[in-house]
Amino acid sequence: MSADRLRLDDHIAALDAPEGLKAVLSVVAATCAQISDVVAGGALAGALGASGQINVQDEEQKKLDVMTDDMLTQALLACPAIAGVASEEKDEAEIGTNAAGEYLALFDPLDGSSNIDINAPVGTIVSVLKSPSATPTQGDFLQPGRQQVAALYAVYGPQTMLVLTTGDGVRGFTLSNDGQWFLTHDAIAISPDTKEFAINVSNQRHWAEPVQRYVQALLQGEEGPRAKNFNMRWVAAMVADVHRILMRGGVFFYPWDRREPNKPGKLRLMYEGNPMAFLIEQAGGKATTDGVQAILDVPPTQLHQRIPVALGSANEIDAFAGA
Ligand code: F6P
Ligand code: MN
Secondary structure, eight states: OOSSSSSHHHHHHHSOOHHHHHHHHHHHHHHHHHHHHHHHGGOOOOEEEEEEETTTTSOEEEEHHHHHHHHHHHHHHHTTTTTEEOOOTEEEEEEEOTTTTTTEEEEEEEETGGGGGGGGOEEEEEEEEEOOOSSSGGGOOOOOGOSSSSEEEESSSSSEEEEEESSSSOEEEEOOTTEEEEEOOOOOOOSSSSSSOOGGGGGGGOOOHHHHHHHHHHHHGGGSOOOOOOEEOOOOOOHHHHHHHHHHOOEEEOBBBBBBBBOOOSSIIIIIIHHHHHHHHTTTEEEEESSBBBGGGOOSSSTTTTOOEEESSHHHHHHHHHH
16 A cells, blocks of 8 residues: 555655755654654553653653653764754753764654643654754754754654655655555645634633734624634644644644733744744745744744744735734
């Protein structure tokens, strides 16, 4: 069934990219395949439940957050092309010891990890940047998303898929039962129009006025100013919500809200906003903080910096900008 399909390994080998980047992508793909096994093992793999620790974001870590963070960190630091790694789960970036290290990998090892205990989708998000040297500083990680050389996520759902861009469009690969990635979704493109939105409506009373106005108009459907009915979906794992948008269009929002007025939002720029924005733009969508400002052009100031996110079908993001 998959004999005539392109393998991810062959796709990576044929990329017009330095060998070091190809090595990094191969290591990430192999590790995501291993993570998929652990996730699928669930309780049998001893993977469910809390780790008993709190991470740098003040979030309770799941056992799988810790396991997947270790798996990616160890695999990447062992790759000679890697100069350093940064993770959602660790306070500071970890600098490697590879004399020829030329890349930095920043990742959310298990996005949406509260889904794991209810057997709902989770994912891994990875951003790859060039390193200015083999011994980078913490500050070397703070590059705008526009400078990413690759971005990908793996979604662990009914199928495990890896969705990748190296700046030449977006491709989706599906993991076979024997642990091989095969190209199943070529030239992924996001439809510019949509009737589907994703936002956590339980935060409605905390939103700023433009977000209130925009969502109110969607909820009014055919009887309101938009004169069409909208549907709503919320998986509570950004990877799964973004994956749906890449597959059939839609828009996703995690806006600033008044609960923590000093924080600009919930999602993190360096390993959630930037890699997803790269994938969304490469698929023809828009990825912004407010409908206008491109996430990829936001100057980073901190590794765990938060940003508001509004991304997806281009015309609908424009409608949000005008709300
Ligand atoms: O990583 C943060 C995250 O889990 C995202 O994957 C997801 O989109 C969001 O938080 C869900 O937030 P909430 O629990 O507020 O719905
Ligand atoms: Mn996350």
